[in-house]
Amino acid sequence: MALTTRATRALGAVAAVTLAGAALAACGTEHMMRSAGATASAPSVRAAAPASPSALSSAPTAPSAPSAPSSAPTAPSGTPGAARTPAGTARHDAAPGTGRRPAPGHRTASPRGTAAHGTAVQAPARGTVVTARSIQHGVEAPGRSVALTFDDGPDPVWTPKVLDVLARHHAKATFCEIGPNARAHPDLVRRITAAGHRLCDHSVHHDEAQSRKSEEYNRHEILDAQSEISRAAGSGDTSLWYYRAPGGDFSPSIRAIAAGHGLRPLGWTVDSDDWRRPGVDAILATVNSELKPGAIVLMHDGGGDRSQTVRALETLLDRLDTAGYTYTFPQR
Numbered sequence: 057m058a059l060t061t062r063a064t065r066a067l068g069a070v071a072a073v074t075l076a077g078a079a080l081a082a083c084g085t086e087h088m089m090r091s092a093g094a095t096a097s098a099p100s101v102r103a104a105a106p107a108s109p110s111a112l113s114s115a116p117t118a119p120s121a122p123s124a125p126s127s128a129p130t131a132p133s134g135t136p137g138a139a140r141t142p143a144g145t146a147r148h149d150a151a152p153g154t155g156r157r158p159a160p161g162h163r164t165a166s167p168r169g170t171a172a173h174g175t176a177v178q179a180p181a182r183g184t185v186v187t188a189r190s191i192q193h194g195v196e197a198p199g200r201s202v203a204l205t206f207d208d209g210p211d212p213v214w215t216p217k218v219l220d221v222l223a224r225h226h227a228k229a230t231f232c233e234i235g236p237n238a239r240a241h242p243d244l245v246r247r248i249t250a251a252g253h254r255l256c257d258h259s260v261h262h263d264e265a266q267s268r269k270s271e272e273y274n275r276h277e278i279l280d281a282q283s284e285i286s287r288a289a290g291s292g293d294t295s296l297w298y299y300r301a302p303g304g305d306f307s308p309s310i311r312a313i314a315a316g317h318g319l320r321p322l323g324w325t326v327d328s329d330d331w332r333r334p335g336v337d338a339i340l341a342t343v344n345s346e347l348k349p350g351a352i353v354l355m356h357d358g359g360g361d362r363s364q365t366v367r368a369l370e371t372l373l374d375r376l377d378t379a380g381y382t383y384t385f386p387q388r
């Protein structure tokens with residue numbers, strides 16, 4: 057899959073395959089590296105606007121919304137810069153650890169019930185609207201903004217370092233936490249929320265084959281983690297707004313469970329691939345090649361040694377600051 061993407065770039069990057077909702081990237085855990093050989097059928101891929109070779113230095117331009125397939129329902133509108141996601145972007149039955157770089161043009165059949173719901177999703181007050189079930193790939197702030205997301209923490213070593221970097225740059229981010237990690241480190245969860253960041257449920261066990269499991273199993277994965285994170289954050293916290301399935305392994309049922317409990321299914325549009333620890337320069341190159349205004353960037357503050365992530369983040373934020381980006385959150 058990676059070769060496909062690189063080949064695409066080498067050919068001139070006609071279309072940056074923003075792996076949006078393809079949401080195939082696995083998150084963080086090392087076992088995926090061992091199972092990455094399989095090639096499951098690729099999920100749908102949203103072909104994005106032509107890539108800018110230097111997204112961080114180009115003039116501000118709002119990304120154009122890609123054309124949705126004719127069969128796809130229209131995603132909620134109203135936020136410039138929000139990437140639109142056709143229905144059926146959820147990986148329904150792919151093997152874990154596969155398909156990080158889906159081949160452009162491949163599309164699996166849209167599972168039943170994946171229609172995006174047209175309910176308001178732009179920063180509503182909690183409890184006032186029905187949370188949409190479609191996978192969110194848009195951000196709240198229009199224009200030259202980016203939403204940073206960090207998965208698999210909180211981690212007592214790396215999360216504080218990520219928070220320090222963010223603070224130096226006055227950057228806000230969203231932290232997709234593993235329930236037991238939050239329970240083990242409530243101090244970190246509260247430090248995150250106290251700094252104005254948001255929280256995202258990232259399940260209990262980080263099972264990247266969640267979509268193959270029973271509804272009961274998934275309810276526990278999603279809701280038990282929600283409880284653990286909420287408890288760690290403390291009563292009255294209102295920063296837990298999203299659910300990101302491990303490995304992006306969403307199914308209609310998983311999305312329904314999450315949305316039914318106020319958690320917007322959350323995807324990404326830029327996969328830093330930091331979990332592979334390819335080196336700081338490689339992480340930065342990957343982000344730079346895919347990033348554009350309105351991006352949701354996937355990185356990791358847990359799941360292993362994140363020293364490369366921390367160093368890459370420092371440079372990335374320097375560049376984003378210089379390029380005039382602001383930091384926002386994914387739309388709910």
Ligand SMILES: [Zn+2]
Nearest residue numbers: 083084207208
């Ligand atoms: Zn993850």
